[in-house]
Amino acid sequence: MLRNLWRQLTSMRVALVLLFLLALASLPGALLPQWSLNQSKTAQYLLDHPTLGPWLDRLGFFDVFASPWYSAIYLLLFTSLVGCLLPRCWEFAQQLRTPPVAAPRNLARLPHHARVEVTGTPDEVAARIDAGLRGWRRTVRAGGATGAGAASDGRSPGSLVPRSPDSSVTVSAEKGYLREVGNLVFHLSLLGLLLAIAAGRLFGYEGSVILNAGQDLDGNPSVFCSSSPANYDNFRPGLTIDGTDLSPFCVQVDSFHAGYTDLGQAVEFDARVQYQAGDEVFSDVWHPANLQVNDPLRMGGERLYLLGHGFTPQFQVTWPDGTQREYEQTFQPENGDPNFLSSGAVKISDPPGYVGDEVREHQLALVGLFAPTAWLQDGNFLVSVFPEPTDPAVAIQAYRGDLGTEDGTAQSVFTIDTDQVDNGELVELDRANLAIGESMTLDDGTVITFTGFREWVSLQTSYDPAQTWALVFAVLLLIGLMISLVIKRRRVWYRIAVLDDAGSESARPRCVVHVGGLARTDQAGYGEEFDRLAALPDRPVEPGARSGR
Amino acid sequence: MVNEALARWSDLAFEAALAGYVVALACYAIDFAARRGAVPTEAEAASVRIRQAARAGGTTTLEAPGHIGTVQRRTARPMAERFGTAAVVVTVVATAANLLSVLFRGLAVSRLPLANMYEYASAICAIAMVCWLIVLARTKARALGLFVLLPVTILAGVAFSVLYVPAGPVVPALNSYWKWIHVSTVSISSSILLVTGAASVLYLLRSRYERRLVADQRAVTDAAAAPGGGDVFPGSVTSVAADRSLLSRLPSLASLDRIAYRTAIVAFPIYTFALIAGALWAEVAWGRYWGWDPKETCAFVSWVLYAGYLHARATAGWRGRPAAWIAVVGFASIIFNLFFINMVVSGLHSYAGLN
Ligand code: HEM
Numbered sequence A: 001m002l003r004n005l006w007r008q009l010t011s012m013r014v015a016l017v018l019l020f021l022l023a024l025a026s027l028p029g030a031l032l033p034q035w036s037l038n039q040s041k042t043a044q045y046l047l048d049h050p051t052l053g054p055w056l057d058r059l060g061f062f063d064v065f066a067s068p069w070y071s072a073i074y075l076l077l078f079t080s081l082v083g084c085l086l087p088r089c090w091e092f093a094q095q096l097r098t099p100p101v102a103a104p105r106n107l108a109r110l111p112h113h114a115r116v117e118v119t120g121t122p123d124e125v126a127a128r129i130d131a132g133l134r135g136w137r138r139t140v141r142a143g144g145a146t147g148a149g150a151a152s153d154g155r156s157p158g159s160l161v162p163r164s165p166d167s168s169v170t171v172s173a174e175k176g177y178l179r180e181v182g183n184l185v186f187h188l189s190l191l192g193l194l195l196a197i198a199a200g201r202l203f204g205y206e207g208s209v210i211l212n213a214g215q216d217l218d219g220n221p222s223v224f225c226s227s228s229p230a231n232y233d234n235f236r237p238g239l240t241i242d243g244t245d246l247s248p249f250c251v252q253v254d255s256f257h258a259g260y261t262d263l264g265q266a267v268e269f270d271a272r273v274q275y276q277a278g279d280e281v282f283s284d285v286w287h288p289a290n291l292q293v294n295d296p297l298r299m300g301g302e303r304l305y306l307l308g309h310g311f312t313p314q315f316q317v318t319w320p321d322g323t324q325r326e327y328e329q330t331f332q333p334e335n336g337d338p339n340f341l342s343s344g345a346v347k348i349s350d351p352p353g354y355v356g357d358e359v360r361e362h363q364l365a366l367v368g369l370f371a372p373t374a375w376l377q378d379g380n381f382l383v384s385v386f387p388e389p390t391d392p393a394v395a396i397q398a399y400r401g402d403l404g405t406e407d408g409t410a411q412s413v414f415t416i417d418t419d420q421v422d423n424g425e426l427v428e429l430d431r432a433n434l435a436i437g438e439s440m441t442l443d444d445g446t447v448i449t450f451t452g453f454r455e456w457v458s459l460q461t462s463y464d465p466a467q468t469w470a471l472v473f474a475v476l477l478l479i480g481l482m483i484s485l486v487i488k489r490r491r492v493w494y495r496i497a498v499l500d501d502a503g504s505e506s507a508r509p510r511c512v513v514h515v516g517g518l519a520r521t522d523q524a525g526y527g528e529e530f531d532r533l534a535a536l537p538d539r540p541v542e543p544g545a546r547s548g549r
Numbered sequence B: 001m002v003n004e005a006l007a008r009w010s011d012l013a014f015e016a017a018l019a020g021y022v023v024a025l026a027c028y029a030i031d032f033a034a035r036r037g038a039v040p041t042e043a044e045a046a047s048v049r050i051r052q053a054a055r056a057g058g059t060t061t062l063e064a065p066g067h068i069g070t071v072q073r074r075t076a077r078p079m080a081e082r083f084g085t086a087a088v089v090v091t092v093v094a095t096a097a098n099l100l101s102v103l104f105r106g107l108a109v110s111r112l113p114l115a116n117m118y119e120y121a122s123a124i125c126a127i128a129m130v131c132w133l134i135v136l137a138r139t140k141a142r143a144l145g146l147f148v149l150l151p152v153t154i155l156a157g158v159a160f161s162v163l164y165v166p167a168g169p170v171v172p173a174l175n176s177y178w179k180w181i182h183v184s185t186v187s188i189s190s191s192i193l194l195v196t197g198a199a200s201v202l203y204l205l206r207s208r209y210e211r212r213l214v215a216d217q218r219a220v221t222d223a224a225a226a227p228g229g230g231d232v233f234p235g236s237v238t239s240v241a242a243d244r245s246l247l248s249r250l251p252s253l254a255s256l257d258r259i260a261y262r263t264a265i266v267a268f269p270i271y272t273f274a275l276i277a278g279a280l281w282a283e284v285a286w287g288r289y290w291g292w293d294p295k296e297t298c299a300f301v302s303w304v305l306y307a308g309y310l311h312a313r314a315t316a317g318w319r320g321r322p323a324a325w326i327a328v329v330g331f332a333s334i335i336f337n338l339f340f341i342n343m344v345v346s347g348l349h350s351y352a353g354l355n
Helices: A002-009 A012-031 A039-048 A052-058 A068-097 A122-132 A149-155 A177-203 A357-361 A418-422 A467-486 A526-534 B004-034 B042-055 B078-109 B117-139 B142-163 B177-225 B236-244 B253-286 B294-312 B321-343
Strands: A112-119 A137-141 A169-175 A205-212 A223-225 A234-237 A249-260 A266-277 A287-292 A297-299 A302-318 A324-328 A342-348 A363-371 A374-377 A381-384 A393-401 A426-435 A439-441 A447-463 A490-498 A510-519
Touching: A002 A068, A012 A068, A012 B294, A039 A052, A068 A177, A112 A526, A122 A137, A122 A169, A122 A490, A122 A510, A177 A467, A205 A249, A205 A302, A249 A302, A249 A447, A266 A297, A266 A302, A287 A302, A302 A342, A302 A363, A302 B253, A324 A342, A357 A363, A363 A381, A374 A426, A381 A393, A393 A447, A418 A426, A426 A439, A426 A447, A467 B253, A490 A526, A510 A526, B004 B078, B004 B117, B004 B142, B078 B117, B078 B142, B117 B142, B117 B177, B117 B253, B117 B321, B142 B177, B177 B253, B177 B321, B253 B294, B253 B321, B294 B321
Parallel strands: none
Antiparallel strands: A112 A510, A137 A169, A169 A490, A205 A234, A205 A447, A223 A249, A249 A266, A266 A287, A297 A302, A302 A324, A302 A447, A342 A363, A363 A393, A374 A381, A393 A426, A439 A447, A490 A510
16 A cells, blocks of 8 residues: 555656646745745735735645645655655666666567668677777677567568577667666756755855945944844844854944946946955954946855845934034935935934933924935925935925833834824924925924935845855756757667578678667657668778677 | 947847847748648647557656657748748748847947847847857748747837937946856847747747647548548547647647747856846945845746756656746746846846946
């Protein structure tokens, strides 16, 4: 029973069905939003489909490639593969040690067949053929070895019958064993590739962080060190990663430059960074490097990528008590705006000059837009007309009151909690469009000045110890595939019998040679080669030709 | 930055190519429609016999007649023959124009012209046509031309009317040599698979037709065997059916199968290579070599389908029609990936990149 199940599982038919299941099961991964790729899109989908969505979620359709059913399919497929490969490796090793199979009874029934008459004794002809089959695995068998020679030849058309069945000689040859090697390499590499991917999932991790370029308001560079997952804005560990022994490196961004065409299409992104890795961390050794799109920084196993960029407007606030303070906050590029209109919120939770509960009542939020090249649509609405910061401006709405940051719920850094506005805790004040150097004054005398901006870059680090192995197996897979598709496994047999030619009593004996050819896979392309093979018995004997066996 | 004159030449050449494809399509259609309902060639006759044997409970398969010579048919009428020749000539000229258009576009923008869907579609048309001309030169299966030209002309028309974008530079995210290697190999393999797909569709049509032929023949034999049924001449029904159906003008099952298989085994390793190159590109661009992005996922599905196709051809009971179906579905998945995924489900691959 179990044995039968195993045989079923490792049959080509089941392998094929599993392949199709794999293809089918992958489709929802392409058609439905996936948590791992786009959380907000997935959440939106759930909101839009309140009945279907939760069910799909429960069944793993928004995380297809980690779902149990997907795993089940590919694990079954690979079990089938192993069960299929091991016996095939064994069988192949056997075949390499045994001579090519004996000629079938009737060569005329093979897809390729020919009949030629030549001069020479069967042994001479066999030697000729043998010499011509260099590069083939071949064996010459004396007549009668198959015990079928006479019967089959007797059926062939024509009046010429071999003198005696025992005088016939057969040559069997086979070529293209490399095809099987290629096929085995291909399938084994698939297995290796799966293991490499699995290793990456276990031991790798990814993290991303946003870093401002240049120096902050106190003149210090922003430094990011990868020593702890907590330093990342977003950290996605592999299954065995607990974050305790990440190989550390530190990086700071000196400057960032984006180049554009006149039409505003980006042509170049370039971040100048400095980094230290390994033992250098926390020392004074820094290495300069350029980080570009499609050109990551590689530090040992860690890789650092430039993934995005944006703007960080800076403000100066003069509080009613006369204190001046500087604030800056990364803004987020508006979805899909090619001209980098960005939105964000500066949240000031510790206004100076207040104590106790007053602090909560006088927290300040500057919510609005940043445009690198500003244009006031209809004289009032801020838009951006070019992605480069040639004429930056902000449109700011000020709020005062309780930001609601103390109740413990996490807030987005880019927006304020609108519930606080709705319940009256946070009061809407003035709004204004400000160019660099311009100010607005609030009702209590607070002066807000837009002083400038910095650029930020979003960086990603990736670590995958097995990715080189994945590449090795992928290349082996390709090589194996090409070998197995190009090389044809083919066989040819010659049955040589003496012609009982009573008519002419010439000195030289004559033979009839039946040739049969079979390609084990696709027949196409064997035809021409077979014609050449069929001509072999007639070739002149080369000097020194061995009667190889 | 952009050489406007060359860009204009490129556009003109593409228009010429599109016009050429339309004319060629018409010529192929006339040639095809005017072909005589052929007496089944040796191969067709053999395949009918085999199918009959199979139905009668025999075990012979289509693979059995291994040695299949060049397909000989009775020639078509002279007038139609001329249209057939014209179709080939126009195809050659239009293909040349298409290639020139791709070349000029590349020179105009000093990069590989595969940065947006227009350029991509144009390249696919050009390469598919080159592939078709090679197949034509090798197999003389001109009747297939109509069915290769049909998707190519549609694709070229869509490229011209919907996808067109003027020549311009690319965003940095697309500026990686792995990307160029990846996209050019994807387009080359997709183009070749287009021929595989066309041959497989025809295989399915043709095999339906042949099954009907077998049914007819059996009806005749049964009628002849029945008492008093001697007035039906064996073969007469066959030739009527053969004459009536356009499908009789298709190349034989064996040639269609061979064209599909041989193009597939050329395209599949190229496609595999393209996926590997894509993974290498993803590694330098996005920080991981595989991330199940919709485009990646769909490409994986296509790859698995074609792996299934090759498997099916080595699996008893799956050769012939099931395998052809798989090739058709595989090609559909490639087209789906090109249009639906690019335009509707956009992932990282949306030709938008970082900015
Ligand atoms: C992991 C999924 C698999 C994939 C993607 C796959 C893919 C392929 C491909 C592309 C080929 C054609 C290239 C060549 O001949 O080397 C092939 C051939 C072959 N596969 Fe697989 N395969 C898989 C699993 C299996 C399994 C489970 C079996 C055993 C049941 C198997 C047995 C074979 C055999 C016998 C051939 C040779 C067919 C021939 O002689 O033409 N494969 N496979």
